[in-house]
Amino acid sequence: MKFYGDYHTHSRHSDGRQSEVDIIAAARRRGLKEVAITDHGPLAAVIGVESASEYSLIRERIDEVGWNEEGLRVLVGAEANIRDLNGTLDIPQSVIEGLDLLIAGMHPYTLPTTLKDAWDLFARNSLRHLGAAQREKAVSANTKACKEAIYQNPDLDILAHPGLFFTVDVQEIAQACVQKEVLFEINCGHEHPDISDIMEAELVGVDFIVNSDSHFEESVGKLDYGVQVVKHLKIDPERVVNLETGGGYSQWGKKMKNCRYS
Numbered sequence: 001m002k003f004y005g006d007y008h009t010h011s012r013h014s015d016g017r018q019s020e021v022d023i024i025a026a027a028r029r030r031g032l033k034e035v036a037i038t039d040h041g042p043l044a045a046v047i048g049v050e051s052a053s054e055y056s057l058i059r060e061r062i063d064e065v066g067w068n069e070e071g072l073r074v075l076v077g078a079e080a081n082i083r084d085l086n087g088t089l090d091i092p093q094s095v096i097e098g099l100d101l102l103i104a105g106m107h108p109y110t111l112p113t114t115l116k117d118a119w120d121l122f123a124r125n126s127l128r129h130l131g132a133a134q135r136e137k138a139v140s141a142n143t144k145a146c147k148e149a150i151y152q153n154p155d156l157d158i159l160a161h162p163g164l165f166f167t168v169d170v171q172e173i174a175q176a177c178v179q180k181e182v183l184f185e186i187n188c189g190h191e192h193p194d195i196s197d198i199m200e201a202e203l204v205g206v207d208f209i210v211n212s213d214s215h216f217e218e219s220v221g222k223l224d225y226g227v228q229v230v231k232h233l234k235i236d237p238e239r240v241v242n243l244e245t246g247g248g249y250s251q252w253g254k255k256m257k258n259c260r261y262s
């Protein structure tokens, strides 16, 4: 099973251990046709970019080292943090407009929008061990935050590792993804979601993207977990947008779609 591209990687601008040049070189070695550099949004402690303006620096650097050379297309994107129950992201719309690709996900230690969000979303998750009632509230808050992120951000391409760190109702999330044409990520770095959740999302009818979430050179384009799951569940190749046969970002990127429709 061959992939057209890997659309989720991190450089040293956030918590990756690789430069943009390392990512590009590794993607070439893997024989990918496209790779996206998608550093974490600024409001997650430790892992995020210093400020949202870093993305334009990454773009400049990419242009310097050669956009579109030797058949590899390099995209600049971001993995935004979902901050609250309204699905607010930590990257301003003006910056999003300059990106090729937008991923969003929930991450620990994200700065919440208000103190109430801190309780509803982040504190409650650490209290899950207190019992079923708290757990249920946490799952419903996480699900709402992800769903709102999908509904409120028309440029969103990919929901990263659905349910990782913060358990969600997979069926509800998958339905929102189908409705808003957001790709449901199979994240190989975290080997997440697990096979039963992927099966559930498949039954709802999502389209998948298989990404590495690479933080170091060895794992750029390393998509073994996705291969394993897609084969095991016999997922229709047409439902996995980044297989080699899929034609790449121009076929499924929200910005490309928006151009086509307008």
Ligand SMILES: [Zn+2]
Pocket (backbone or CB within 6 Å): 079, 105, 107, 160, 161
């Ligand atoms: Zn993530």
Ligand SMILES: [Zn+2]
Pocket (backbone or CB within 6 Å): 008, 010, 079, 160, 213
């Ligand atoms: Zn990531």
